[in-house]
Amino acid sequence: MTDRVLDGVTSDPVAMGWMQGMPPPLERRIVAAHADHMRFPTNRYAYSNMREFLPTLNVARGQGAARALPVALRDDIDAIVFTPLGDGAPVRWDDGLIGNYTDGIVVLHRGAVVYDRWFGVTGPQSRHIVFSVTKSFVGTVAEMLIEQGLLDPSAPVVDFVPELARSGFGDATVRQVMDMTTALDFSEDYTDPTSGIGAFSAALGLTPRPPGYAGPQDLYAYLPTVAKAGTHGERFTYRTCNTEVLGWIVARIEGQRLHRVLSDRLWGPLGLADDADMLVDSAGTPFAGGGLNPTLHDLARFGEALRLDGAGVIPPAAVARIRAGGDRAHFAQADYPQLPGWSYRSQWWISHDAHETFSARGIHGQTLHVDPAAEMVVARFASHPIAANGANDVLSLPAWAALAEHLQRG
Amino acid sequence: MTDRVLDGVTSDPVAMGWMQGMPPPLERRIVAAHADHMRFPTNRYAYSNMREFLPTLNVARGQGAARALPVALRDDIDAIVFTPLGDGAPVRWDDGLIGNYTDGIVVLHRGAVVYDRWFGVTGPQSRHIVFSVTKSFVGTVAEMLIEQGLLDPSAPVVDFVPELARSGFGDATVRQVMDMTTALDFSEDYTDPTSGIGAFSAALGLTPRPPGYAGPQDLYAYLPTVAKAGTHGERFTYRTCNTEVLGWIVARIEGQRLHRVLSDRLWGPLGLADDADMLVDSAGTPFAGGGLNPTLHDLARFGEALRLDGAGVIPPAAVARIRAGGDRAHFAQADYPQLPGWSYRSQWWISHDAHETFSARGIHGQTLHVDPAAEMVVARFASHPIAANGANDVLSLPAWAALAEHLQRG
Numbered sequence: 153m154t155d156r157v158l159d160g161v162t163s164d165p166v167a168m169g170w171m172q173g174m175p176p177p178l179e180r181r182i183v184a185a186h187a188d189h190m191r192f193p194t195n196r197y198a199y200s201n202m203r204e205f206l207p208t209l210n211v212a213r214g215q216g217a218a219r220a221l222p223v224a225l226r227d228d229i230d231a232i233v234f235t236p237l238g239d240g241a242p243v244r245w246d247d248g249l250i251g252n253y254t255d256g257i258v259v260l261h262r263g264a265v266v267y268d269r270w271f272g273v274t275g276p277q278s279r280h281i282v283f284s285v286t287k288s289f290v291g292t293v294a295e296m297l298i299e300q301g302l303l304d305p306s307a308p309v310v311d312f313v314p315e316l317a318r319s320g321f322g323d324a325t326v327r328q329v330m331d332m333t334t335a336l337d338f339s340e341d342y343t344d345p346t347s348g349i350g351a352f353s354a355a356l357g358l359t360p361r362p363p364g365y366a367g368p369q370d371l372y373a374y375l376p377t378v379a380k381a382g383t384h385g386e387r388f389t390y391r392t393c394n395t396e397v398l399g400w401i402v403a404r405i406e407g408q409r410l411h412r413v414l415s416d417r418l419w420g421p422l423g424l425a426d427d428a429d430m431l432v433d434s435a436g437t438p439f440a441g442g443g444l445n446p447t448l449h450d451l452a453r454f455g456e457a458l459r460l461d462g463a464g465v466i467p468p469a470a471v472a473r474i475r476a477g478g479d480r481a482h483f484a485q486a487d488y489p490q491l492p493g494w495s496y497r498s499q500w501w502i503s504h505d506a507h508e509t510f511s512a513r514g515i516h517g518q519t520l521h522v523d524p525a526a527e528m529v530v531a532r533f534a535s536h537p538i539a540a541n542g543a544n545d546v547l548s549l550p551a552w553a554a555l556a557e558h559l560q561r562g
Numbered sequence: 563m564t565d566r567v568l569d570g571v572t573s574d575p576v577a578m579g580w581m582q583g584m585p586p587p588l589e590r591r592i593v594a595a596h597a598d599h600m601r602f603p604t605n606r607y608a609y610s611n612m613r614e615f616l617p618t619l620n621v622a623r624g625q626g627a628a629r630a631l632p633v634a635l636r637d638d639i640d641a642i643v644f645t646p647l648g649d650g651a652p653v654r655w656d657d658g659l660i661g662n663y664t665d666g667i668v669v670l671h672r673g674a675v676v677y678d679r680w681f682g683v684t685g686p687q688s689r690h691i692v693f694s695v696t697k698s699f700v701g702t703v704a705e706m707l708i709e710q711g712l713l714d715p716s717a718p719v720v721d722f723v724p725e726l727a728r729s730g731f732g733d734a735t736v737r738q739v740m741d742m743t744t745a746l747d748f749s750e751d752y753t754d755p756t757s758g759i760g761a762f763s764a765a766l767g768l769t770p771r772p773p774g775y776a777g778p779q780d781l782y783a784y785l786p787t788v789a790k791a792g793t794h795g796e797r798f799t800y801r802t803c804n805t806e807v808l809g810w811i812v813a814r815i816e817g818q819r820l821h822r823v824l825s826d827r828l829w830g831p832l833g834l835a836d837d838a839d840m841l842v843d844s845a846g847t848p849f850a851g852g853g854l855n856p857t858l859h860d861l862a863r864f865g866e867a868l869r870l871d872g873a874g875v876i877p878p879a880a881v882a883r884i885r886a887g888g889d890r891a892h893f894a895q896a897d898y899p900q901l902p903g904w905s906y907r908s909q910w911w912i913s914h915d916a917h918e919t920f921s922a923r924g925i926h927g928q929t930l931h932v933d934p935a936a937e938m939v940v941a942r943f944a945s946h947p948i949a950a951n952g953a954n955d956v957l958s959l960p961a962w963a964a965l966a967e968h969l970q971r972g
Contacts, residue, residue: 174813174847176846207613210613
């Protein structure tokens, strides 16, 4: 990134003309071989069109009826004013959306759509990559398996995936993987191509591999190479490789690949309205840690199901375990100054605030935020220039809180 | 290919275990980088799962209701016996399906499903590549545009695509492209990687490019390089590049890419039940000549619409022009000994037989066969080891004729 980054208006992908024209002129193309699909500002087009650039699997909605989402739009939300984290000047709600490079946002209150906005190339039918929000879908399924007695969270990972015996996961438990308290030689620094997540991405094939690349060719070839560093179960450290292991466990238990598990366990039973796309590696393995591309309304429906204790599909006890959160002392050892007192549980972020809010979070601003006290769900797609969510939390977290307070007032 | 080719039973992709296991063992993987998805016998899995290996666009069905397909299955079809082309011994209908490496087949009689069979990994929800059957969708849309006065078939191609002025298409008309009577230096020999279709495929990126490839990077960069060879309008020669040009014209007129045109013009109005996948090149151009992956029932619905004079969606005059066929003398100059007296019109194959049958045909056995006299539509997916349809016509054409006769008897 340069010092001067296009803002939320000037980076609008329609205004910039990405992929417009038949064919688009060379300077307006998004070329996967150049990794344009993962780079700002071309990501503002690409994140709503990932299947155009990469192989994908279909997460099928099944043949049933979609769960209705009543619409009761309100016109009093854009004028909400909130104070950003830190010492920023007050910001209007609608300006905050631009400030965070929002591609789409839907707010449910008591189950009805009270607000939606679409930007750039993104609309209600867009399947937008949600990156690590994917993890929360996987964690939810894992909790469902626990509730059914099919998965013992205290069992060793290697009971399900013996291929990992000699890796850093060799003496980890399922719960440690679910709550990301494993101790591994794996850094999640998105700005460092030599980090663990860099090697992970090369194995996955999300972007072109370096010339002469001789590393692992797929996710399940990569995971056994992750070494241990420290002692499991002592602290929370966010590492995407944990979710690939959890996805592997879930797929082994269910006897089918993760995209079909999500379809059978969640998409069909919850009445999600549209198919989703899921990124896949060269061995046919769905990218459990970040490959899901749902519609925004389906993301909101999923959040609403969590708000409603599982909506008759996810066992209430499974939802309760998620919402109760993880070990806050473990979380406090990680460096999240904007998330004081939070914890991480079963691939969800738990705030432990007065509203007992909890969230699914993905890089570049993907968010599913559930506020039980305010009976509110916020689903947001974004394409922020900065991957780490610390960059957008400054505006996002106080915006959600101000909206909740506003809706509670009636 | 070797002298010994697996037969329709031994090449079953489930029996062969392709992509089974999490992860599949190396010897059971289908790797796009090795072109496995386009090679027998791995194609028997891949043709029903192309989006797992290649980037795709979504052909959206829209939000309306699907057109109902009544089901009235008959149990007297498998025992039909027919005589293969040439001097073969009589063959049972169900044995013929195996002989032609069928992946799925649906037969409509008077609009109802009277027969269906599924093989290997292919089922009613599978989106199977139909290769050049795609062309007939494009040609149908072109005829719709002609009927609306938006496209003059006698106009020069360059009126719509000036980029082709210096190519072999520079003095061709739209009709010559539609009916493939252009004279071009382009061979459609699928077994010769140095042929025109080989260079075309490299530009498209359907399979990995040779090391050091420095040719065109996408379809619309390739088409202007096609040279003229002979005189347009004198004979039919099957060349896929014509359809890319037609798709380009259609997209220019409609002001949107072809996958959206197909969605708006056909998928939505015809009430097709499911989205389809469409292969796309690195410039975002859908592969008009062969990139469509619909469900088999939707393919059958499209054929039924053609049988019913457009079903209120395609103007009857457009359908009539297709069904009337093209110039039989032009066709006779091409080498199709199994298709005597046929013609090619607007990207459809017209038999001019007593039943006035017409077909959409794609390599490896993809077929949409319409028999107006017998009120019959046959939609078939296949993964024959040999690309050219001459290999499966030996069994297919007499099978369709015998079935038509059988259904006509009541």
